[in-house]
Amino acid sequence: xxxxxxxxxxxxxxxxxxxxxxxxxxxxxxxxxxxxxxxxxxxxxxxxxxxxxxxxxxxxxxxxxxxxxxxxxxxxxxxxxxxxxxxxxxxxxxxxxxxxxxxxxxxxxxxxxxxxxxxxxxxxxxxxxxxxxxx
Numbered sequence: 001x002x003x004x005x006x007x008x009x010x011x012x013x014x015x016x017x018x019x020x021x022x023x024x025x026x027x028x029x030x031x032x033x034x035x036x037x038x039x040x041x042x043x044x045x046x047x048x049x050x051x052x053x054x055x056x057x058x059x060x061x062x063x064x065x066x067x068x069x070x071x072x073x074x075x076x077x078x079x080x081x082x083x084x085x086x087x088x089x090x091x092x093x094x095x096x097x098x099x100x101x102x103x104x105x106x107x108x109x110x111x112x113x114x115x116x117x118x119x120x121x122x123x124x125x126x127x128x129x130x131x132x133x134x135x
Contacts, residue, residue, distance in 0.1 A: 041112055059074055
């Protein structure tokens with residue numbers, strides 16, 4: 001089994017209320033292991049398949065367009081294993097809209113993306129076989 005890539009996103013929102021709204025938006029993301037909003041900062045820990053690395057890199061390039069952040073930095077960490085609780089974030093049945101509100105079928109990046117594992121548009125592994133969601 002391949003070890004998923006751990007990405008840490010540290011972002012700055014317009015204000016504390018916006019930081020809390022952004023954190024709430026991503027709380028059910030299947031790739032998000034941990035998140036916190038503190039004042040204007042929002043911190044995320046994601047475990048993603050290596051082929052989705054571009055997705056987090058794009059958050060740093062376009063923070064407003066992706067996560068509604070004013071600024072963002074992304075760091076990748078080697079050797080961390082995702083917690084088992086990530087598996088619990090996959091809804092049954094799969095959704096048409098991702099938990100964060102994104103629509104894979106309407107996203108211009110979908111042709112190069114695996115899609116969200118919580119949706120019917122996911123092009124990755126079969127349910128229960130997604131290495132980024134296994135502990």
